[in-house]
Amino acid sequence: MPSNPTQADKPRIAISACLLGAPVRYNGGHKESRLCSQDLAEFFEFVPPCPEVAIGLSTPREPIRLVGDPRQPRAVGSINPAMDVTQALTDYGQRMADELGSLCGYIFMQKSPSCGLERVKVYQDQGRPAELSGRGIHAQEFCSRHPDLPVEEDGRLNDPVLRENFLTRVFAYSAWQDVLRQGLSRRRLTDFHARYKYLLMAHNPEQYKTLGTLLGNMGQSDPAQIGPRYFSQLMAALKKCATRRTHSNVLQHISGYLKQAISREDKQEMQHLIGQYRHGIVPLVVPLTLLKHHLRRHPDPYIAQQVYLQPHPESLSLRNAL
Incomplete structure (x- = not known):
């Protein structure tokens, strides 16, 4: 179970530099996300690139936009379309993907023609309306080279369910990197899967x-x-957000390990809180806290290793809002 990480073992996350307050946007401003720059900065080592500055564009500068085929757009100047930076952004995405293999996640600036992950405007010819179906040039190239890497846009992180899901995947990705550093073996692979069961x-x-x-x-x-196939499918599975129904099912499974250890009254209280959680009356942290209390008093070695009980540092308080 992850505790609050020290500087040495903090997972590395790339994040668009403007989200940390760097004045790198086309107008000389930034888009600081307090969630990222204050709440999350304690737990991660941030790597803050700005692709547009990295390819030599000045600040301030003429803004760029996506044009043409939404499946393969070009990034050009919004005033001077002859300024085409598509290849420069693509090359930078390739280079960064090669250089930053130790990343465990990436937080992108939404709607950006270089960094947006989805629904970026792609302007059409002859006055046709822009399509909200593009992806930033840099984001596209980087993500194509790291398809299993957890990625998210800043705006979506304001949703507590999406935020918890993203950070759960970041810590799972980091844990897998630890396994790879130790050396992949059948035993380590099956032990990893056992820990991620619930x-x-x-x-x-x-x-x-x-x-x-x-x-x-x-x-x-x-x-x-086998390992890369397993991990790719694992990350795809974790991308699906857990629900109150599936969380309740897991809580029931784990509480079953206590059926011979706790009193009837304690079991009734546990079932009551799981039911309240399932019906949206209390957050996940409430039945989970009681479950952990009983597990501390009546430990089970198999359950003790389950990542589900603490998939991210407790002080992030991510499950308080689920």
Whole structure:
């Protein structure tokens, strides 16, 4: 279970520089996100690139915009369309993807023609309205080279469910990097999956079974071949947001380990709080806190290793709003 990380073991997250308050936007301003610059900065090592400045554009500068085919747009000057920076942004995305292999996540500036992840305006010819279907040139290139990396836009992080989901994936990605550093083996692969059992059940119960089958059929296969397939499917599964129903199901499963250890009254209280959570009366942290209390008094070695109980530092308070 992650505790508050020290500087040495903080997961590295790339973040658009303007979101940390750097005056790098086309108008010389910034788009500081207090959530990122204040609430999250304690827990992560931020790497703050600005692709437009990195390719040599000045601040302030003529703004760029996406034009043409939304599937393959070009980035050009909004006043001088002859200023085409598409290739420069693409090259920078390739270079950064190669240089920053140790990242565990990336927070992009929304709507940006260089950094937006989705619904970026792509302007059309002959007066046709812009399509809200593009992706920033840099974001597209970077993400294509790191398809499993957790990525999110700043605006979506204001949603507590999406924020908790993103940061859960960041810490899972970081934990996998630790496994790779130790050396991938069949034992480490199955131990990792065992620790993520209930987190997977909360996010995507079907995929938990699929991944278990994948590892169960591993036999004498090389873990170096199975591992990347396993992890790619794991990250896809965790991208699906857990619900009150799936969280409640996991809480019921884990509380079952206590059925011989706690009194009938304690079991009734546990069931009552799980029911209140499922119906939206209390947040997830309420039944989870009681469950952890009983598990401290009646520890179970298998449950103690479950990432679900603390997938991110407790002081982030992410489950207080779920």
